[in-house]
Amino acid sequence: RAVLEGVARDFGISLPGNGRAAAERKHVRTLAERGISERTAKAFRIREELGDHQVTHRIVFPVTDPHGQIIGEKTHKAGNAKAPPIQLYPWGVLKKDGLIYLVNGEPSVWRAYEAGYRNVIACTGGEENFKTEWAEHFRGKPVRIVYDNDETGRKGTERTARLLHGKASVEVVVWPEGTPEKFDVEDWLNAGRKLEELTFRTWEPAPKIA
Secondary structure (H helix, E strand, O other), X not given: OHHHHHHXXXXXXXXXXXXXXXXXXXXXXXXXXXXXXXXXXXXXXXXXXXXXXXXXXXXXXXXXXXXXXXXXXXXXXXXOOOOOXXXXXXXXXXXXXXXXXEEEOHHXXXXXXHOOOOOEEEEXXXXXXXXXXXXXXXXXXXXXXXXXXXXXXXXXXXXXXXXXXXXXXXXXXXXXOOOOOOOOHHHHHHOOOOHHHOEEEEOOOOOOOO
């Protein structure tokens, strides 16, 4: 292929699937670009791999069941086709007492850990896939939901809060006015802010219309 590409350059020929495929490769930020240290990567057993024709970079990490047993690996930004069943990540957070932050995306968990937080958890399937049976694990805990500032995040917040209501004390984030669309916890921490600086409101179900 390298020889063919050299000849193609010399004669100004475009090889099939070359330029367009390269242009369409999805850029995946490295751990270093995300501000994630080797210490945090080691804590979550994250490894980085070279990309391919689809992505520039791969971030791979193990996923466990509620008992801490590894059930498979997930590749960030690669879809869920080969990923293990959707889980909370990391389950171990729920063994701790006190406030829990429920966020979107494993990178937000890693970035929060990097910032010193050990009480941040996410769903490996995204904001709209919190499972009904998981709510019991949060019983009696104060929970702050900090999903992304977009439509998916808002829908996921309502759904998750509804499932947790009556079991946990639930507060949901109120992103500051003017916050960019799709802004998330990772962005907030990268801006030098703390989770305690976010504004929250107590979630209550909408009153039923008689």
